[in-house]
Amino acid sequence: MIKKKLYWQIPFLIILIVGSIWIVRCQRSMPYQHNTGMIFGTVYHITYQYNEDLQPAIEAELQKVNMTFSTFEKNSLISQINQNKPVKVNDMFADVFNLAEKVSEETNGAFDITVAPMVNLWGFGFKTGQHPSKKEIDKLRGIVGYQKVKLVGNTIKKADPRVMLDCSAIAKGYGSDVVARFLKRNGIHNFMIEIGGEIVTMGNSEQRLPWKIGVTKPTDDKLNNNQELETVLNVTDKAMATSGNYRNFYYKGGKKYAHTIDPKTGYPVQHSLLSATVLAKNCATADAYATSFMVMGIDKARALLEKHPELMAYFIYSDTKGKLKVWYSEGLKPQAPGV
Template identity: 45%
Template sequence: MRYLILVFIAFAITVGCQQDKSKYIKNQGQAHGTFYHIIYKSPNGVDYHKQLRNTMQRIDKSLSTYDPVSVISRINQNDSSVVLDDHFLNVYRKAEEIARETHGAFDITVAPLVNAWGFGYTEPQRTDSVSISTILNYVGYEKVHLRNGELIKDTAAIQLDASAIAKGYSVDLAARILEMKGIKNYMVEIGGEIHVKGQNPNGAAWRIGVDEPTEEQTLIDRKIQRILHISEGALATSGNYRQFYEKNGQKYAHTINPKTGYPVQHRLLSASVLADDCMTADAYATAFMVLGYHASMDIVETHPGLEGYFILSGDEEPFEVRYSEGMQSHLKD
């Protein structure tokens, strides 16, 4: 599971804010193999934690590759009796859409490669040019087809991995639940993927920190590179600088290029994507780490509703920051 790099800082808001701060409710816990934090202004002071938690659990039953009886696991096991639920269908259709738009940089069939390199839900496998070439025969979103509510794989060896989009989907679903309850001020964060609307308890836009891309592994050592101010929308970040391993002097990052079969090697250290929904932001952030900066910025500039914030390794300075024009308004000092 990829290590997401957004830091949620709304929980660090100091006391002594608006008089109605007590109406903001905070929920937190574990889901999807990570932690979640949700804060919202409930008009009647009602706590919706149980409903939110139950929804996350149902999503895991559909999309978690770590659950052997989930929908996606049964698909990977070629269980012909599996019934595709709405959660799987929603995520699969979005994954297919973004795969087409990124020319396969985002690919839900990348599971065999992720597993082979030791970043998936199985033990690492052999990774030489012959084995990777063989695995590539089973990778490619165009080799899977949705027909009459049934998923058809060109070959039984194809396996799916929704980890790069499922958390964003879960964030959106939690936000939708809050919206249906009449809640207009909220922040939903799951594993660094975020959807916000309205104001935080201080009466200001939500403040979301983007990590400085260093290899430090602990939360204590993490540093904020920039704070983004967002009143509505979803933000997801993907990066290669923490989840990696070294073997024989070579560093292997967790982002795998579905076209080559190998971990990516370029200057882009992290990509943060702002979109209307978190599922879209989540998938594009992963795709951008495959594509690199220039191709990613080309996509951002031609897709209304997408904004990007990119951190690259610098030539003279440690980091170089670039972002789309629309991101400027969120970079208040």
């Protein structure tokens, strides 16, 4: 009886082996598509293994995100909320708002989607050299603060109608996640999505190797001509986001500081952290925490990372002598650029 059972199993094993070989050969012969374009005011690069070019469908997904979160689109959902129009939020907005609120609470307000008025005020001041007055900053502090806005049901409630929302510090990451979900729904398992530096990867690259992503070195290069890498990270089946106003620094007491505004004080942060790269399960989360860490500084960021083992980070900071130094999570294995 046992021999008869084995004889019946042999054909099934053969079919399984032949089927597996056929699938592997199909995957190896399937081409990789390369899509490039503009969205959210920045460039995107998307690479995926598939027989068809899905760029029109991908851009349709990105436009959904754009018309939800772009403050440059007068008819976008967030613009209507900022104009205090009686609108109901969609699922995308609810997802991002709830995540933003969670990260704001976890970081004690270092992440704040109401901070844009302060950032804009200081941005103008940095360009002209005329910094905002204490009176101007104090005036804006009255309408900045993540606690001043709530999602009640499907409606945004503001403590003050002057409160403005800006999800730019999380929307690009969320957009990368939206594209990743779209590709997975189409049965695609090898891809790399990059929108303005916010990245999601899965499977292998065209070289049949894990995806490798470079981390740019912060340098005084406002024209963005220098793309020198600090390190290269293996990023597969993960999301990665980097924050750090590259090529946009100010100096005080001989030290370099990034133009990052603390939502709670209304003033630029003064700590040594120049770049924060975060790896997480999804890009919206990585994006939000990378921004938060730039506000918090390296010491507070490391303390928070101890409470969140699901996150990994790579920090570039300036030591007491002004030299660039790095710190990274134990789970990361940085490599020399180009490796």
